Amino acid sequence: GQNIDQPTEMTATEGAIVQINCTYQTSGFNGLFWYQQHAGEAPTFLSYNVLDGLEEKGRFSSFLSRSKGYSYLLLKELQMKDSASYLCAAMDSNYQLIWGAGTKLIIKP
Amino acid sequence: GAVVSQHPSRVICKSGTSVKIECRSLDFQATTMFWYRQFPKKSLMLMATSNEGSKATYEQGVEKDKFLINHASLTLSTLTVTSAHPEDSSFYICSASAPGGSYNEQFFGPGTRLTVL
Numbered sequence: 001g002q003n004i005d006q007p008t009e010m011t012a013t014e015g016a017i018v019q020i021n022c023t024y025q026t027s028g029f030n031g032l033f034w035y036q037q038h039a040g041e042a043p044t045f046l047s048y049n050v051l052d053g054l055e056e057k058g059r060f061s062s063f064l065s066r067s068k069g070y071s072y073l074l075l076k077e078l079q080m081k082d083s084a085s086y087l088c089a090a091m092d093s094n095y096q097l098i099w100g101a102g103t104k105l106i107i108k109p
Numbered sequence: 110g111a112v113v114s115q116h117p118s119r120v121i122c123k124s125g126t127s128v129k130i131e132c133r134s135l136d137f138q139a140t141t142m143f144w145y146r147q148f149p150k151k152s153l154m155l156m157a158t159s160n161e162g163s164k165a166t167y168e169q170g171v172e173k174d175k176f177l178i179n180h181a182s183l184t185l186s187t188l189t190v191t192s193a194h195p196e197d198s199s200f201y202i203c204s205a206s207a208p209g210g211s212y213n214e215q216f217f218g219p220g221t222r223l224t225v226l
Binding site: 033035040041042043044045048087097099100101102104 | 218
């Protein structure tokens with residue numbers, strides 16, 4: 001079956017760095033997405049990886065290893081506003097997104 | 110960037126009534142729209158996928174007669190929750206995708222919070 005695993009919750013300190021891991025198993029693969037979702041709001045797009053390697057975008061970076069079925073989202077210089085859930089989603093061969101349950105990130109001062 | 114709107118953002122209704130939620134792509138033509146529901150502290154659950162001008166494809170376990178989806182134009186899709194019950198209370202989110210670009214990114218609407226009394 002198709003499955004996405006990511007930690008349920010993580011805690012980090014303002015100004016620090018945090019890495020949120022995601023492993024996936026899908027029927028075919030057309031890319032890995034990361035979304036940010038604040039409580040009560042819809043998800044907003046953060047990143048997309050389809051080739052192996054690191055994609056950097058400001059304070060956020062995303063990494064993909066297709067052979068390992070593994071991705072991570074790296075957040076640097078954490079700010080209080082980064083407190084949110086981070087959703088990992090893999091796109092299968094039918095271009096359908098398979099969603100993880102999300103990682104709730106708590107930032108402490 | 111691509112913008113998707115949803116209306117209403119919040120609705121409270123009585124049990125047994127029907128509620129219509131609109132999803133619009135404001136600055137692009139959405140060939141495909143997706144409807145999700147999300148329970149508290151849970152991930153998004155895809156309910157159905159709709160392509161303009163054709164019938165929606167519902168996910169297993171989603172009642173098509175209860176959740177009516179219409180995708181009449183390239184910029185508008187509607188979800189009607191018929192004969193709503195308290196267990197239908199949830200956060201409903203639509204997203205839209207368009208052809209072209211390097212990947213099939215989904216652009217999400219702001220969501221609709223439905224509360225059925």
